[in-house]
Amino acid sequence: MIEKVLIANRGEIALRIMRACREMGIQSVAVHSTADANAMHVRLADESVCIGPPAAKDSYLSTAAILSAASITGADAIHPGYGFLSENADFAEMVAEHGIKFIGPTADHIRLMGDKITAKQAARDAGIPCVPGSDGEVTDFEHAKKWANEIGYPVLIKAAAGGGGRGMKVAKSEEELHDAFDVARNEAEASFGNRAVYMERYLDRPRHIEVQVLADQEGNVVHLGERDCSLQRRHQKILEESPSPALNKDERAQIGKTVADAVRKLGYQSAGTIEFLYENGEFFFIEMNTRLQVEHPVTEAVTGMDLVREMIRIASGHPIDYSQDEIRFHGHSIECRINAEDPFTFAPSPGMVNEYHAPGGLGVRVDSGLYSGYRVPPHYDSMIAKLIVHGRNRGECLMRLRRALTEFVIDGIKTTIPLHQELILNDEFINGAYDIHWLEEYLKKREASGGR
Amino acid sequence: MIEKVLIANRGEIALRIMRACREMGIQSVAVHSTADANAMHVRLADESVCIGPPAAKDSYLSTAAILSAASITGADAIHPGYGFLSENADFAEMVAEHGIKFIGPTADHIRLMGDKITAKQAARDAGIPCVPGSDGEVTDFEHAKKWANEIGYPVLIKAAAGGGGRGMKVAKSEEELHDAFDVARNEAEASFGNRAVYMERYLDRPRHIEVQVLADQEGNVVHLGERDCSLQRRHQKILEESPSPALNKDERAQIGKTVADAVRKLGYQSAGTIEFLYENGEFFFIEMNTRLQVEHPVTEAVTGMDLVREMIRIASGHPIDYSQDEIRFHGHSIECRINAEDPFTFAPSPGMVNEYHAPGGLGVRVDSGLYSGYRVPPHYDSMIAKLIVHGRNRGECLMRLRRALTEFVIDGIKTTIPLHQELILNDEFINGAYDIHWLEEYLKKREASGGR
């Protein structure tokens, strides 16, 4: 069994992991930069080691410093959290080479899923649905028609040499295909000097839905349902919920099974997430995250599982001793990411937290390293707290979230709490009628109307 | 439906009720004494009314002031919380007479259960097990023998005129009965000038186990399992858990059914609790609490129910629309009452809370009206916070509790946090091997050994 875990991260996730260690009777070692000497995870850990100056590359990203810290403290395992070194295959390999357990998947799986091309191939081979497309260049209209029928409309015609949206055309039906194909090829030639185009299904307004799995070293795999993370701004998730308002029970069970089977086929171990775009009842693979995710608490809320504990158990070699049937989903959960940012311009707002008061009561969880008098350093990610709310159904969850956001005090810096307070009063959000473009459009409209 | 609830209470329970109201979209009115003008429930309520000076009899116990406040704010319901007017049948009656809904049982049921004699009779008639005893005076040894066999050993022989433990004798077997009976009668005569004695079953080391029920206006009753509240000091509960470490699933279902059936027979409505002494597999009625209890959150944690919401729904006339079978029990929950007291002398410690930081993370709930800079007034009950922890089993729950207590900061006043930190490291507590005498003996031993 693992006896001492070095937590190679900072902020709320370091605290999250430390809490799981403490609850398992495992010693924890916090590593920190000089900027984080007063951080909560450092204060609460059993031991702490300063590993470098504020710049992440010299501290939280320094494999040498972290491995040295593990060595001098005698840690027998490292949990990488998310971000930083969590999906660095070389780091995972070095950790293993030092005889230390990496609390995550093998370096090979991290590497496989870290490369877009190999990841997609591996996912497809394992039975994960991907965006259908032409296998390579489409050279004439007859082939284009054939491919389009196979792929299904609407189709996107993309310049093989293109990027950034240029040379892309959408055809919604066979009538539109001819013109779209010609225009795309001409634009491709004009823009890139190369007529080559390929085709794939066009997703107009997809949702971002991801499936959480746990896999042990013996090939037991369970899925823990899905999370809907469609509320994004510049590809950053802002608010996540589970279950997705868009899926029913059968769809959930089906995509869950597909993913669990694929993960078993891949021989993957630890916690992992397969991200999909979802539109009109179909799922399309985006990528696999081979680590714990920021939004894991919504899954914990609806399943009652402790994902960090499970990761540690799996890394210790314990098998998953519960079946898929024993995992029950209860109620609804939403997480709000609270960033030290202006809630509408998103300008960073580090600095002194004069007053911190977290909401409490039934169904409310707060994961945060903040405390009154803490100074949010300017060197790192702006996420400073996560508010996770659980209710017996989505309506109750929304009402509870509204109540909890009212009680949350983070004084001295700007935070995104006002954004969340606004979002949860929005009818479209309340109805669950949103997709990955919704939030940016909402913010644009908001700005255009002079901040409502 | 109820639209505006006046909360006739203060402190954490006022905040608890206010949160439920807010989550149901119901307006809340806080009433407060001048000493509580800055209390959290006053700050967060939709409206607030100062109803009197600090002394509870002129504010929180003033029926006139509270009814006037309800009248001027147009509240259509009153939630009494616990303590204060919550079990005052006259108040419940007056509320009803003013055309305001009392969120609780009828005045008749409060009255019935508020009197020890009528309560016991009603409970017995409804099928609730009571401590077996002689029906009245036992006049000679032959009758004593007959009664003892019927009651079951050990038996307690009590002076009918007695009290405070004088004139009480225990007989563990028929051999001991003769002498004990004589001595008790002689002592009774000497002490009270009256030889009359009666007999009942003697409970040596019982646990305090109570069963929570919900009953609607249509006669639907469900039980929500039990709470073990054996950790008491001077009849004040200190820590409560659900389920009880002493009961198995069948015992739980059986006493639950007995209680639910009885409550149905009584025609009771709202939330209620039947308290028992429990020894050697048998339950013995103590009393029925016709109100929400301090320790209700442990039941909420294991059932996923919101008891305050249910009380409000029932008072609104909504039926209970779930069956007993649909109530599932998940994991284990423990509540620690945190009082503004010296943790070992229990001397009150009101005053300024310089710094308040509640624990967070998975499975942790805090109900408290504290905040940094709040001054705990000296006029009221010393309970200032409740820490409620949930885990998938008792072991996980204990570890989580230990972790959470480490994180809890209430600086400036003394609190009972250190007592809880000590208790949860005690082997007997960890093994669940405690009864209603255990805590006082523990504290006595602790004191004798000079505070460990």
Next chain:
Amino acid sequence: MAKEPKSGLRVDEDLIRKLAGLLDETGLGEIEIEEGDSKIKVSRGGTNVVAHAPAPMAAPATAAAAAPASEDLASHPGAVASPMVGVCYLSPDPKSEPFCSEGDTVKEGDTLLLIEAMKVFNPIAAPKSGTVKRILVSDGTPVEFGEPLVIIE
């Protein structure tokens, strides 16, 4: 409402606010500026020290009844505070004249107004003789405990 204070001192409120902002921004504990005869000093009282204002406060938790302006008057030495929660009436019945009006002279014990609570009309008597400077409540308004009703000087 920035009236000139009675003393010779001028308080530049904006300057104080600006300096307070600078303290926040810079993390300083104290700023002191002296120029000729003028001097101003603001301080947080300590580096890591803050005043506890912003505990959770949902809506501006105004009392149901209390008029905002009357808040400051509660501490007025001539204020007559409501001894109970209720609804206040300025005359014995709708057709009668009010018990008193601003400017009236009253004797200790004179009824100033009524407060109805639980269907009972409670006369509120003048605690001292004097002139009714202000009547702070209007007919039929709800009042809470301690709320100033009338000022007698």
Next chain:
Amino acid sequence: MAKEPKSGLRVDEDLIRKLAGLLDETGLGEIEIEEGDSKIKVSRGGTNVVAHAPAPMAAPATAAAAAPASEDLASHPGAVASPMVGVCYLSPDPKSEPFCSEGDTVKEGDTLLLIEAMKVFNPIAAPKSGTVKRILVSDGTPVEFGEPLVIIE
């Protein structure tokens, strides 16, 4: 109760109230204004003001390595701080003499000790010439980033 004070001092209550309001508003601990002969200072002194010390802190979260006494020495002007996490060695190998001892004179660039990190032994050079006043670490002890190793004066 606004009695005239016995001394010659006039108390401008409104000004004090205004400044008190400003204290609240701005979260300041103290405001002092001086102009000519007049001076006024208001302060919260303590009631609503606390230092932020007691955020959660489980065990005394000492670094695994740092000797408690050395904490204060980190800011010593002659302190040579560890540029990395690792294990410190005072001599090139167990049989050799230490690189330096307290009282030795060293030249800028002289090796003071080694820090082993990731199986690599990194020589730590004297940043300036001077006398080795103190060696704060012992052979084989772990050190963290920024920990003072040696004091050269």
